Amino acid sequence: MQRSWMRLAGMALALTLVGGSALAQAQPAARLERVAVFPHQVTGVAVSNDGRIFLNFPRWTEDSPVSVAELKGGRLVPYPDAAWNSWRNAKQDEITPNDHWVCVQSVVADGRGNLWVLDPAAPALEQIVKGGPKLVQIDLATNKVVRTIAFDERVAPQGTYLNDIRFSPDGKWAYLTDSGRGALLVVDLESSAIRRVLDGVSSTQAEKGVQVRIDGRVLRRPDGKAPTFASDGIALSRDGEMLFWQAISSRTLYSIPTAALRDDKLQNPDLEAQVKKAGTTVPADGFWMSSKGTFFVTSPEDNSVKIRQAESRLVTVAQDPKLRWPDSLAEGPDGAIYVTASHIPDTRMFKLGAPVAISTALFRFMPPQ
Template sequence: MPTNFFAIFVLMAIISVFALSVSAQSQSMPKGCKTELKDIPATKTVGNPEPVACFYGPMPTGVTVSREGRIFVNFPRWGDDVRFTVAELRNGQPIPFPNEEIHTPNREKAAETLLSVQSVVIDPKNRLWILDTGRVEWAPTVERGAKLIGVDLQTNKIFKAIIFPPTVALPQTYLNDVRFDLRKGEEGTAYITDSSGENPGIIVVDLKTGNSMRRLTNHESTKPLPDFVSLVEGRPLMVRPPKGTPQPIQVGADGIAISSDGKRLYYCPLSSWSLYSVSTDALAEPNLPDREVEKTVKDEGAKVASDGLESDSENNLYVTSYDHNAILRRKPDNSYETLVFDPRILWPDTLSLAHDGYLYFTANQLHRMPRFHEGKDLREKPYMLFRIRVDAKPVLLK
């Protein structure tokens, strides 16, 4: 074979190999996506949240349901125009409860009027309890304003008013949620979370005498994580004033639930990813030193960031997930399952397990409030009350 011909042959072979390589690369390279945005795979929802009520006025936090299916909600005075801070839903509309007069806040008669209610709860005897923070728009606790009020649902009349002294309801105390064990003590015992960033803890109340005491104040299990930041709707959630540096949200012991046998009280700081429990016998024993109560605290492990907690008669625990628009159930084996996940569940707040087998919860867009967005109110009405079917029964300790 002539030398020139051989050189030409080799050159043509090299060119052919290069061309094939380029062709293969061009076939594997994307040429642009012509799929419509609506047809691209996206996150799928879980469960079926049923709307129960829509709120076009102030934002709600708490909800509770009586044996007969009466639904009660509350509206804290956080800056909205709140005409009444507790209501019963009748035909889907909030009606002042137990009467209209009690909702006119009066610092001079703080023990006799409702200042700002954070939670409403039906106890095992089907009575309504109203938890008044005694704080209006984050101002310090009004003297004799922090209280727990019991209402007889047979008569819709107040039968008990327990006023917390300044040694229990401190200036920055924020009474958040409450659970009951009516077997402990002559008329029962109430456990309340104090979710303040300063001096958070648990308050224990003797329902007969009205005596109350603080427990686990500033204990690691009730305190917020110092640098806690969660992502809600894909954005870091922080306190963002109109002027100044953003700061982490510092909310202590918030969610609360009681075990089906009443032996353990579950709780969690809002600014945390941990779940804790403590012995109720230790909590309620007035002569037991705090250091001995602390020894009974158990770290129940990591969980999602939560606001509300609830429990059922089979010792399942229900937790809100405000940064995932979801509600999960923690089984007795400590595993979790998602009951509902839906982008419309904007900040699931309080949980209430009713006798009809439904779990009721508010979704109030708390994370869109002005204090988190440089003074801009990003909330969109309506706020919602949802429910989901869980086929479970509430804990009844009576």
């Protein structure tokens, strides 16, 4: 009977213990389709309600010629226009950073007709370009920038790397992770007020003893040092009442009620008291809470995307060696899940002799029903 059920389900499950939690490893049921290949480092992807696809290309190991683009007919079209994409490392004194893309990390469609672009403005993951960190709202109907929210040194001090963002269902709040110093940022979209919270606390830092392994070996820089990654992946419950996040160099998922984050009377000690351990996971980069309430997790260590089925139970739904360091996730109007393969271990940051520009890709798959 058990074997018959497994055949009907189309996957073989084997439960193992990882860090004291049940991690379900599954033969992937989803067919991974390659959508596009890029000659530059890619991280973020966004898909609008009408199926338009947007991507971003950070300036990590090269001065990428395009930072934000729309994918049209397999071609990258600078978005919202070529002017916004004209900033270059070598022309820092000639082009203003506040109204040009400097080093974009994330793009997110809010389901309300807007594309939001998060620019930490820290090329090579190093010094922040003054005046560059920003969150930009673009009207998808007109393809015009309608608002720019600047992050000054008070909320984005040197060492900050603004990473990813999620929006409340009512469109009034934005929640961000800082993967550089380790913190969360809360943005009141009505007033543009910004709060930096949980700065430096354990839940936003790398977890002691956790090292990311690629190809079975600890990921190390050319100098032999193993990097640590702070708060990165972020997800919001469908009702907007609970925020989840995790450092890449961690196996612990954390959560906090968003009501606490929205209360500007609460300071770090009060907020930290409301942080809960939401479960044990794997070193993860990107999260996505789907329209059906499915919690997707990217797993760079085994080139896969997993579903969080319970507090500490993950099931692999898509896996392929070509999905090299699955990074960011987005959802199409048909329910398809899009995921970027950013190939981070293959860059010059971690591999001597690697080319300045590397080939990366965008994939999609239909989640199993």
